[in-house]
Amino acid sequence: MNETRVIETNRGDRDDEQLPSSAVNSVFTTRGLTVYYGDFRAVGDVDLDIAEGEITAFIGPSGCGKSTILRCFNRMNDLIDSARVEGSLLYHDIDLYDDAVDPVAVRRRIGMVFQKPNPFPKSIFDNVAYGPRISGIRGSMDELVETSLRGAGLWDEVKDRLDKSALGLSGGQQQRLCIARAIAVSPDVLLMDEPCSALDPIATGIIEELMGEMKKDYTILIVTHNMQQAARVSDRTAFFTAEADEATGQRRGKLVEYDDTSVIFSNPADERTEAYITGRFG
């Protein structure tokens, strides 16, 4: 599942002077990425190289800032008035936080699946067609809707009730509908924020299997509380933690270690990572 890679990506120590360049194309490159909520520094100094066509998992205890970092990648943090982002975040060598970059255009290329399934109160068909329609695509959507639903492994279950409300689907089906909705706009990247935390193990298994197939077409970033899930699906894993600041006592998130998933789960460099994955902490 996780073939060993020749990429040296260990970010255990922030004091590395130069980051080794990735052997695979980087979709995202962050350096010193830091997010503030007002004066509160929620998570800071995150250096990551996200490889194309891979699944990267963010793990760590609650409050470590992994979801906050994830929401930087499609500028969803822009919607929170108090949020402020510092450091650099390159998407294919484009600074995502450049003044000239329109977050709306960013989000059409970088899709997102949320923690709680959030289908729109519309028909299944209209949910999938929503993104293409606001992107200005006109005409018959039948083929696009079918392809997207097939891509999310939902077509066979819903093909006879496309005009029925999406709210009548089960939780797992709703989440796959949200995935279909996200891939209907042909994104480059999918951000998944704890996509299975509201689902039962069977629905979770289906979505994990789906992610394995989707990585052919999309780069996937997933935040998960479930370490087994990270171990099962991801190629690389970033471990975040929250530590009390000496000066203020506030708990702030930081990136501890970023490496191949096999390394993180078998031979982590940092003892905090080891404590977390062996269940002694967090």
Place this chain on the structure above:
Amino acid sequence: MSVKPAGRPDKPTLGSLQRSRSADVRGQVFLGLLLLAVTLAIGMVFAVLLSVIADGADVLSSRLWGFLSNPSSSDPVKAGVVQGIRGSLLIAAIVSVVAFPIGIGAAVYLEEYADGGPVTRTVEIAVRNLAGVPSIVYGLFGLAVFVNTLRGITGGSSVISGGLTLSLLVLPIVIITASEAIRAVPSSLSDGAYGLGATQWEVIRTQTLPSAMPGILTGSVLSIARALGEAAPLLVVGAAAFYTTGFQGFLDQFQGAFTALPMNVANFAKLPADQWAGHAAAASVVVLVVVFFINLVAIVARARITKRLGR
């Protein structure tokens, strides 16, 4: 410092698990008070309804059509409320056209665009206070602005002046109820739309407003009912107690003399009771029926929207 654990509890007996009614006296008293409150509330509504219907039954049963279709008259047998019905319906239309778009627009701005800073909060507090201003004050404002200053447009004491005055009266209610309906839309919906690359305008148009629409409709209907029941501001603005409908040009329909159903009620009530018994009550029944039908339209509309949203 810590409370010592009591250890394993004794084996349960049936008695220890039985409900002892006497122990929950306060709960029972509370429930009794709630029942009393509900009974009183419903009882009062029915008392009002029944007394109005009983008082008006004579007029309504003996000459219903004449009462509905005749204009005001000094003859109790001929007097009718058609002018009041016409005025009230025009007022409802003006309120719908003026107060709803402005009120809903203001609510969307306050909830979706305003920064939530001190200015926004001040405006919100001001709107809430305006909802509590006595209606007669709006009447005085309407007299000064719509009847006098803008006489050239409104024609003075006209249904336009009355409708605009009542639009102002209900505007805070529309803003408050629409704001609450918009705030109640789960952020997961707008997040989902933003996540697909929707602009703020697209999110508001395709998610926020449709989801908030049932709540907005409820508030709008309440405000129409409020507007249709007001007599005091119309009195100040100059609704006629009595006028004869001669030939009226199109503009005169809007700029000429007018009255409304609550004015009919008030006027009938002032007339000598020996000949005019029941007229005020009968006009009240007409107000209730008109409001009921407007409510019905809104309930049907809300049900259709809700169904379309699949909830």
